Amino acid sequence: MIQADLFPIDKGEPVSGTSKTKVTAPSDMPSVIERLATSSSRPRYAFMVLNLIARAASESGEAGPYVVEEGKAVRLRDWLCDALSPMAQRDPRRIALIGRVRGELEEQGALPRDAKSAADAVELAVRLRVRASGRCNVSRAVSELVRAGLIRRHYQGWRVDHQNRGAQREAVYTLTPEALRSLRNCC
Structure with missing residues (x-):
């Protein structure tokens, strides 16, 4: 049983014995987390993606289609994968992938003899493969974020912005006002 006078429930009422300032409601981050928990198959991953999108977003909450990193424009999904x-x-799967890539490069005769160059070649090939699969993972997480009502997605491109991808269009993610407010207040 909870003693009612120790835990005030009314959000706008001052706590007895304190000043007349109103008790402010905490950030609505718990509601964002609850939405992710109910709508996502991988809520932790989806939250990381959401947080990174918020970091890349402008003041209006729009991120993409490119993120400028070290003076170079990188596609938003590629930037998310790399991050x-x-x-x-x-x-263990990443370690096994490194072994497979090294074996494939040796088989093709494309592995340099110099140890440093060989390690760089393997790292580049692994990064490209991880980015390719990571783009799918990010897209799946963003789809879950869209279903949860935390992000809106459209594609900006060559001629006309469009809801569908293709024709040299790149993804743009816009945080909903609730998600933007929650993420900007907490971190």
């Missing part, structure tokens, strides 16, 4: 790739450095 998330350190999460899998010790993953």
Whole structure:
């Protein structure tokens, strides 16, 4: 049983014994997390993607189609993949992929003899493969974020903005006002 006078429930009422300032409601981050937990198959990954999109977003909450990094414009989805790739450095599948790529490059005779150059070639090939699969993972997470009502997605491109991809169009993600407010307040 909860003693009611210890835990005030009315959000706008001052707590007895305190000043007349109103108790402010906390950020609505718990509601964002609850939405992700109910609508996403991988809520932690979706939250990381959402947080990165918020970091890349402008003041209006729009991110993409490109993110400028080190003076170069990088596609938003590629930037997200690269930002998330350190999460899998010790993953057994990543270690196995490195071994497979090294074996394939040796088989093709494309592996340089110099150890440093060989390591760089393997790292580049692994990064390209991880980025290709990572783009699919990011797209799946963004689709879940769209279903949860936290992001809107459209494609900006060559001639006309469009809801569908293709024809040299790149993804643009726009945070909903609720998600933008929650993520900007918490971090």
